[in-house]
Amino acid sequence: MNIVSLILTISGLIFFFGGAIGIIRLPDFYTRLHAAGKLDTAGLLLTMSGLAVYTVSELSLGSLFTAAKIMFIVMLIFITSPTATHAIIDAGFIAGLKPWTKQDQITARESEPTDSQEE
């Protein structure tokens, strides 16, 4: 049981790690939010499931209730977090923000050659 919870938590942490790197490294608004959405939803689902499994390892009525509460939180996040990401991206799209393309990077490099070292 502990091994299952360990695997779940660690795979959740991998998602968190990837999401955090994505928020910092990705080039524009849409792609960053894409990473943030993964981080919230999948990372939280896996880590919280890991915690729930760990709680149930000592089987009693109380621990079952705790696990059910944790899963309820997961369900709530699972509904709301993608909706929030969707709403923010939709707002950006309506406001007229253009998605990033490879061409943007090329033109940015041509206009400001000093920037290319950072990329």
Place this chain on the structure above:
Amino acid sequence: MKKTGLIMVIVTGILLIAGTTEFPDWADPNSPASSHVSPYYILKAIDDTAVPNVVSAVLADYRGYDTMFETAVIFAAGLACFFLLRQFNRKRAKTKMYRHVPTGIIIDIDEGGKLPEENSNFERIDSQWTPYDLIIKTTCRIIIPFIQVFALYVIIHGHHSPGGGFQGGVILGATIILFAISHDLRTTIKRLSEKMASVFSSMGVFLFAATGMLCLLLGSVYLDYSALSDLLGTDPVMARSHGILIIEIGVGLSVMAVMIWLYYNLSSAGKHNEGL
């Protein structure tokens, strides 16, 4: 008038800052608050009020007078926003915009023109129209009842767990604001009008003050809930617990309504016709 106000603000500020020099030092163990008040609260709160959460007991019972005026300040904030921002019948938009739902055609109807019927294929839209979003609307419709139940739990369970009127009221107000964001301001005002918000906000403060007054009339000190024991049919200790619950409900009602009222005024710049 502006200069008078400025002078008043500066003088009050100087007096307040001068007053702080008389305070005991930070974390001074010999200060009155640390030497006898806090230990009394921590040791006696459960015996006095039957409320396990000491914070609730201090906030709503021992220092109930303070909390009453905090609620009044929140109410005053709502009122101030109303008086500063609200505009009645000034520069009403001449045309109303309607959108034909099946085809997406938008028509402007001039003042005095024939308006479409309520349940026809037309919907009234704002001048800055954001497209209908099924995902957001559906999610908010599913989530809002759960949040509201949670908010009521926070208010009612404030005795036993972290929570209480202020927190629960804010959550409850946030659900209505969430509804206004996911749909539009007009729909929300149709559900919970400005009048309702103002009545609720004053009613919350009134409930608080009236509970205190009732204690006074029953022959005790203002806001001493143990006087309510005969009315509630319980012993004085439980009566204090129930009294805390009553005023927490009052605080929650007031905070919720003021949140909504502020949102209505701020999001539409006081016009209440179209907003976020």
